[in-house]
Amino acid sequence: MSAALALGDALGVPPLAMAELLPVIEAVMVAKLNEQMERPNG
Secondary structure (H helix, E strand, C coil): CHHHHHHHHHCCCCHHHHHHHHHHHHHHHHHHHHHHHHCCCC
16 A cells, blocks of 8 residues: 555555555456456467
């Protein structure tokens, strides 16, 4: 979490915005990773 907040800070994204966006971004990442793992040549 601290690395993601540091990345947001480096990109000029306010910490409050990062705190709001991170759960959504994580959910999409997990869904896409699961899709890739379900593929035969994943």
